[in-house]
Amino acid sequence: MAQRTRRPLIGVTAGVRTMMSGAWEGHDAVAVNESYVRALRAAGARPVIIAPQDEWSDEEIAELDGLVLTGGTDLDPAAWGEEALATDMTPDPARDAFETALYRAARRADVPVLGICRGLQIIVIAEGGELHRHLPADLPEHPATGLRPTRVEATVDAASDLALALGTCAEVTAFHHQGVRAVRGDLRIVARHDSGLPLAVEAASGSSVLGVQWHPEIDGADGLAVFESLLTAVHHRGETADLRSLV
Numbered sequence: 001m002a003q004r005t006r007r008p009l010i011g012v013t014a015g016v017r018t019m020m021s022g023a024w025e026g027h028d029a030v031a032v033n034e035s036y037v038r039a040l041r042a043a044g045a046r047p048v049i050i051a052p053q054d055e056w057s058d059e060e061i062a063e064l065d066g067l068v069l070t071g072g073t074d075l076d077p078a079a080w081g082e083e084a085l086a087t088d089m090t091p092d093p094a095r096d097a098f099e100t101a102l103y104r105a106a107r108r109a110d111v112p113v114l115g116i117c118r119g120l121q122i123i124v125i126a127e128g129g130e131l132h133r134h135l136p137a138d139l140p141e142h143p144a145t146g147l148r149p150t151r152v153e154a155t156v157d158a159a160s161d162l163a164l165a166l167g168t169c170a171e172v173t174a175f176h177h178q179g180v181r182a183v184r185g186d187l188r189i190v191a192r193h194d195s196g197l198p199l200a201v202e203a204a205s206g207s208s209v210l211g212v213q214w215h216p217e218i219d220g221a222d223g224l225a226v227f228e229s230l231l232t233a234v235h236h237r238g239e240t241a242d243l244r245s246l247v
Contacts, residue, residue, distance in 0.1 A: 008044070008046065008234045009046050009065050010045040010048065010065060010230070011061070011066070011068065011102075012032060012049050013032070013067075013068065013095075013099050013102070013119070014031060014049050014070070015032070016031065016095070030049065033217065035217035035218050036068060036116075037049075039224060040068070040227055042227070043227040043230070043231050044228075045231060047068075048064065052092075052098040055105070057105070059109075061105045062109040062110075065234045065237075065238075066230050066234045067106045067113045068113075068119065069113065069123065070117075071116050072117075072118045073090060073091060073092055073118070074089040074091055074118075075091060075118070075122065075178075076092070076093045078093070079093070079096055080130075087133065087134040087137075087177065088133065096122070099119075103122060103126050106207070107207055107209070110237060112207060112208035113208070113210070114229075115209070115210070115212070116215060117175065117212070117214065118176075120211030121178065121179075124180050124183060127184055127187050128184040128185045129180065129184045129185065130181040132179045132180070132181045134177055135177050135178065135179050138181075139195055142179070142193055143174075144174040149173050149174070149175045150173070150175065151174075152172060152193055152199075153170070154166075156191045161202060161208070161210065162190050162212075162229065165228065165229040166226070171222075172199070172216070172223075173214055173218055174214045174215070175214075183201055186203055186204050187201045188203075189201055197213070198213070200213065207237075208237070210226070210230070210233075212226060
C-alpha cells in the first residue's frame with residue numbers, strides 16, 4: 001500500500017449564523033464560505049473549521065500548521081474604545097474576542113497566519129492599529145464600498161513575501177467598507193491602493209503573518225498564490241524546526 005503524506009492542517013475560522021429555512025430553521029449553525037476550503041485544498045492543505053468557543057491554549061494551537069482568519073462582519077468598535085456608527089454592520093463581539101485570542105496564541109506558538117479582509121482587521125486591531133470605519137466617507141477615492149465585490153489594483157512592496165507570490169502589481173477582488181487607517185506593533189504595510197489605503201500587511205519579525213484587504217478565495221489562480229504563500233511559510237517553519245532538533 002502506498003504511504004499517504006500528511007497534508008498541513010490549517011485552521012479556518014467560522015462565524016455563527018441562524019438558519020433561515022428547512023427542518024432546523026431558527027437554530028444556529030457554524031458557517032464559513034466554502035471558497036476558503038476549496039482554495040486551501042487546491043493549495044495542498046487540509047482545512048480544519050474552527051467555530052468561536054473557549055480560548056485555545058498555545059499548546060492546542062501549536063497542533064495546527066497554519067491559521068486562516070476569514071472574512072465576515074465589522075469588528076465591534078467597543079473593543080478599541082470607539083462608539084458604534086450607523087454605517088457599522090451588526091458586530092459579533094464573541095467572535096472578535098475569540099479570533100483575537102486565537103491570533104495572539106498563534107503568534108506565541110510560531111504558527112503562520114493568513115488574515116483575509118475582516119481577518120486582516122483582526123490582526124491590525126490586535127497589534128494596536130486603527131481602522132477607517134466607513135471608506136466611502138473617510139477615503140472616497142477608494143473604489144470599494146462594501147456593496148458589491150470590486151476589482152482594485154494593489155501595488156506590492158518588492159521586498160515582501162507577498163511580492164514573491166503576486167509580483168509587485170496585482171488586480172484583486174475587494175469587498176469591504178472599512179479598512180486600515182494605521183498599523184502599529186509588529187506589522188508593516190506591504191501593499192497599497194493608489195488612494196493610499198493599505199491593502200496588505202506582514203509581520204516585521206517573528207512568525208509569519210500576512211493580512212490582505214481582499215478576497216483571494218474568489219480570485220481563481222491569482223488568489224491561489226496567496227494560499228500557497230501560507231503553505232510556503234508552513235513548510236519553512238517545519239524546516240526550521242527540523243534544523244533546531246539537530247542542534
